[in-house]
Amino acid sequence: MRILAIETSCDETAIALIEASGCLPAGRQGLTTPRFKVIKNEISSQIEIHRPYGGVVPFLAKREHLKNLPLVFKKIISRLNAYSLKPDLIAVTIGPGLEPCLWSGIEFAKEIHQKYFPKSKLIGANHLEGHLYSFLLSQKTVNPKSLPRRQAGQILNPKKLFPAVALIVSGGHTILLLVKSLTNWKKLGETLDDAVGEAFDKVAKMLNLPYPGGPEIEKLAQHGNADAINFPRPMIYQKNYNFSFSGLKTSVLYYLRDNPKTKKADIAA
Secondary structure, rough: EEEEEOOOOOOEEEEEEEEEEEEOOOOOOOOOOHHHHHHEEEEEEEEHHHHHHHHOOHHHHHHHHHHHHHHHHHHHHHHHHHOOOOOOOOEEEEEEEHHHHHHHHHEEEEEEHOOOOHHHEEEEEEHHHHHHHHHEOOOOOOHHHOOOOOOOOOOOOOOHHHEEEEEEEEEOEEEEEEEEEEEEEEEEEEEOOOHHHHHOOOOOOOHOOOOOOOHHHHHHHOOOOOOOOOOOOOOOOOOOOOOOOOOHOOOOOHHHHHHHOOHHHHHHH
């Protein structure tokens, strides 16, 4: 089964063509031993556009999606035409995300479905489920020699993976799940305020570092002392699996106010 996937939940315009396989059981929908191969993946980043603002501006992001979607799709459809391929399924992100951005992708998916692939099925996808399932993608870019022997060339068998605990960490979400199967999971905990990615971006802005903040703080932290400042670690004594990061972010703000001469590298570390 070939899937054409469209993602516009935030500040990147992405379209991919994916081959899915793995024993479709008789009379049932879905794959029992799913395997996925990325045939072609095209991404248009908006980092440089949002960098001056220190974060994503939704309506600027929407404008860029509207401009970039046809350009990115042109690269994908050239591959489809070259091999006389048509997708069996068109999947588009319908949430969660920035509403103006989501709608740009949804309307584009409906347009190409009607114009190019009317026989394909069109469905909406939750992009956090995409994060959860990303472990099923092949790891061709990884050097097998760098992996433990049991992982090199390993074909994942979902029946042997579960139950498992999954951690989803993205710009806007931090969620801990108990995963009983590929279609059955339960939320154990989540952030009660800011997500990790937002905390990184806000602290980077306090330190006058460029957006996105995570990579910049990581680079700066290599030159700092992680034991120099004892920032709080909230909720570690709570009897639940939730997270909280707003207090840490506020603590950095007050520390910078009261200790303006502290090495930024130590704060990052």
